[in-house]
Amino acid sequence: MTPDSAAGPTASKGTIRVLQLYPREMNIYGDWGNALVLQQRLKWHGYTPELLEYNVGDEFPEGVDIILGGGGQDSGQLVIQDDLQSRAGLLKGMAEDGTPMLLICGLYQLFGRFFKTRSGPVIPGIGVLDIETHGTDERLIGNVKVTTAEFGEVLGYENHSGQTTLGPGVEPLGTVAKGTGNNSSDGQEGARYRNIVASYLHGSLLPKNPAIADFLIRTAVERKYGTFTPGQPDDRFAVLAREHAARRPR
Amino acid sequence: MFSLSVPLGKFVRRVSRLRGGGSAFPGLVVEKIDPGFMQRTLSTLPHGVAVVSGTNGKTTTTKMVVELLESQGLKVFTNRTGSNFTRGVAAALLGDVDWRGRLDADIAVLELDEAHAVHFVNRVPPRYSLLLNVLRDQLDRFGEIDKTAQLLQHIASKTTGTVVLNREDPRVARIADTLQGPEVLYFGLDDSLLGTFPSDDELRAGPGSPVPAVPERPQADVVLRRVGADDADFEYDGGTVTTGMKLRGVYNIFNAAAALALARSICGSGAATADSGTLLKALSEVAPAFGRGESLTVDGLPLDLVLVKNPSGFRLGLKSFPSGGYATMIAINDNYADGRDMSWLWDVDFDSLRAEGVDQVTGSRAYDMALRLQYDEVQIGAVDTDIPAALADFIRKGKGKPKRVFCTYTAMLAIRRELSKITTVEVVS
Numbered sequence: 098m099t100p101d102s103a104a105g106p107t108a109s110k111g112t113i114r115v116l117q118l119y120p121r122e123m124n125i126y127g128d129w130g131n132a133l134v135l136q137q138r139l140k141w142h143g144y145t146p147e148l149l150e151y152n153v154g155d156e157f158p159e160g161v162d163i164i165l166g167g168g169g170q171d172s173g174q175l176v177i178q179d180d181l182q183s184r185a186g187l188l189k190g191m192a193e194d195g196t197p198m199l200l201i202c203g204l205y206q207l208f209g210r211f212f213k214t215r216s217g218p219v220i221p222g223i224g225v226l227d228i229e230t231h232g233t234d235e236r237l238i239g240n241v242k243v244t245t246a247e248f249g250e251v252l253g254y255e256n257h258s259g260q261t262t263l264g265p266g267v268e269p270l271g272t273v274a275k276g277t278g279n280n281s282s283d284g285q286e287g288a289r290y291r292n293i294v295a296s297y298l299h300g301s302l303l304p305k306n307p308a309i310a311d312f313l314i315r316t317a318v319e320r321k322y323g324t325f326t327p328g329q330p331d332d333r334f335a336v337l338a339r340e341h342a343a344r345r346p347r
Numbered sequence: 348m349f350s351l352s353v354p355l356g357k358f359v360r361r362v363s364r365l366r367g368g369g370s371a372f373p374g375l376v377v378e379k380i381d382p383g384f385m386q387r388t389l390s391t392l393p394h395g396v397a398v399v400s401g402t403n404g405k406t407t408t409t410k411m412v413v414e415l416l417e418s419q420g421l422k423v424f425t426n427r428t429g430s431n432f433t434r435g436v437a438a439a440l441l442g443d444v445d446w447r448g449r450l451d452a453d454i455a456v457l458e459l460d461e462a463h464a465v466h467f468v469n470r471v472p473p474r475y476s477l478l479l480n481v482l483r484d485q486l487d488r489f490g491e492i493d494k495t496a497q498l499l500q501h502i503a504s505k506t507t508g509t510v511v512l513n514r515e516d517p518r519v520a521r522i523a524d525t526l527q528g529p530e531v532l533y534f535g536l537d538d539s540l541l542g543t544f545p546s547d548d549e550l551r552a553g554p555g556s557p558v559p560a561v562p563e564r565p566q567a568d569v570v571l572r573r574v575g576a577d578d579a580d581f582e583y584d585g586g587t588v589t590t591g592m593k594l595r596g597v598y599n600i601f602n603a604a605a606a607l608a609l610a611r612s613i614c615g616s617g618a619a620t621a622d623s624g625t626l627l628k629a630l631s632e633v634a635p636a637f638g639r640g641e642s643l644t645v646d647g648l649p650l651d652l653v654l655v656k657n658p659s660g661f662r663l664g665l666k667s668f669p670s671g672g673y674a675t676m677i678a679i680n681d682n683y684a685d686g687r688d689m690s691w692l693w694d695v696d697f698d699s700l701r702a703e704g705v706d707q708v709t710g711s712r713a714y715d716m717a718l719r720l721q722y723d724e725v726q727i728g729a730v731d732t733d734i735p736a737a738l739a740d741f742i743r744k745g746k747g748k749p750k751r752v753f754c755t756y757t758a759m760l761a762i763r764r765e766l767s768k769i770t771t772v773e774v775v776s
Contacts, residue, residue: 125491130693130722137722170493240687254688299690304718334721334730338714341732342689345681345711 128167130301142328168202185223227266239347241276253298353448394454401479409458411606418629424452468505535567596667658694674745678758685755709737
């Protein structure tokens with residue numbers, strides 16, 4: 098069970114720069130897991146990962162190949178609010194350009210058009226995704242199973258009180274087979290737009306859904322180097338963890 | 348007032364214990380037939396009620412406070428069963444009151460789960476409260492840690508005498524700003540130890556990210572200055588004392604500072620005059636509560652059970668119990684009491700296990716744990732979701748080595764049950 102046997106001693110096929118957005122404020126519920134999975138799988142596919150952070154007030158790094166955004170407390174969302182708005186143009190440009198991004202929970206919401214809080218005030222999003230979110234009293238909590246065309250069955254855990262509805266400009270990530278997803282009415286979970294995968298699912302999402310991790314990696318590598326030659330990561334534990342997770346109660 | 352509810356409740360308690368039933372059920376019965384029972388009984392105590400709450404360390408801290416107060420000659424009522432909600436308190440009361448409902452105690456020291464504590468303090472305002480920390484734990488139940496902080500704030504606001512706060516947990520320390528009535532005391536850490544207690548907000552500041560400067564902090568009543576292999580330095584009353592410690596784990600010893608602050612406050616306020624010598628002696632003799640760094644004996648060698656419930660607890664557990672020379676097992680369940688969300692495992696670094704590997708991984712989420720270890724490049728001996736089988740295999744293959752088991756709450760209960768068949772496991776009544 099050597100985890101990185103696939104990487105071998107051969108020379109790196111290239112460097113991929115992965116940027117975590119606001120890891121100080123927006124990293125609750127194991128968002129680090131997504132960064133770690135990209136870092137390790139890049140290695141196992143034979144590439145050199147470079148993990149970067151962007152926090153409030155930082156200079157935005159050059160040459161970012163993959164963007165990761167996580168969830169946060171309501172208080173965390175307030176702290177990053179102004180800084181995120183100041184980067185709206187840049188992030189929108191990268192998204193339109195096809196930069197692969199994974200947006201979970203809080204930053205999924207803030208990449209949308211707006212978040213209307215339960216108490217009234219509307220927090221503007223940065224409008225990368227054609228979605229809107231409304232705060233509610235109801236907290237949607239529990240294990241989730243989503244059926245997707247692109248990534249097969251997606252497994253995770255949701256914990257949110259904002260309910261999101263998709264506009265015509267985005268596709269859902271999939272339809273919910275167990276759990277609630279974006280909102281308590283339409284049975285959809287997450288959003289897909291260009292090379293963005295957005296979702297409410299923690300778990301963390303990428304460890305048990307390596308198909309999504311490899312999509313982000315393949316897309317980033319192809320954009321940078323033209324072709325992607327995959328390695329052979331050992332996904333035996335991922336397969337078993339998926340089987341067991343799928344059987345756990347809500 | 349003579350009421351039938353007490354004899355009836357005691358009878359139910361006796362019967363349900365004979366059946367080996369749950370510890371809280373008789374409490375439910377007495378609460379139903381006599382809703383005023385708990386409040387009435389506790390209000391008779393000369394020194395009132397002290398509530399201990401927070402995410403991590405409630406059980407061990409409560410145990411310490413009780414033993415510290417007993418060392419000062421106080422008679423203490425407590426909810427020893429770890430049944431830390433209102434019904435559990437009522438059940439424990441039933442065990443201790445006489446048949447006429449009188450409680451022979453000077454003070455009650457109660458461990459209460461954050462959410463249940465809120466209901467409890469609405470009915471029985473405590474004279475003292477000790478608020479330990481707000482960490483990510485069972486978020487699926489409370490929603491967010493800011494929400495948990497609000498629960499603790501509510502406990503503090505209902506406290507009539509003294510609130511003891513963790514100075515180093517920003518969400519807890521901040522509660523002081525909202526209080527008008529009660530006196531506020533802090534327990535704290537030496538600057539040199541702050542790094543061993545990352546708050547959840549700093550859990551994953553990437554390597555190389557700047558360490559935030561230590562902000563100005565209020566004066567603490569008790570400060571933990573140093574932790575040694577089997578002793579620790581505490582500072583209070585302007586002096587520093589060194590005392591031996593049976594407790595293991597930095598976080599347990601930090602909670603000893605918390606217990607000391609609360610006990611000093613209680614004894615200083617008229618119950619007795621706190622005697623530093625006997626307090627410290629009692630502190631040095633406190634043994635860990637069950638499963639909290641408890642050491643059992645298997646095949647003549649120690650087997651340590653380390654309860655892990657949330658990322659910071661797991662990180663501190665790994666730090667406090669280094670793996671060198673030990674056979675290691677990790678048991679992760681996802682039952683309601685453990686929390687269903689596995690995300691927390693990804694907020695723990697397992698690098699420290701890389702050198703020796705993990706011999707056995709078990710629990711309903713064994714494969715989630717194995718996957719987590721794989722991504723930290725930690726070698727794994729075997730994975731089996733069945734706890735009894737995995738434990739037997741672990742003990743067989745680990746012969747001749749001391750053992751350590753990191754386990755979630757319900758996994759710990761299952762492991763203790765199995766171990767009680769082959770070794771002496773303290774029976775918790």
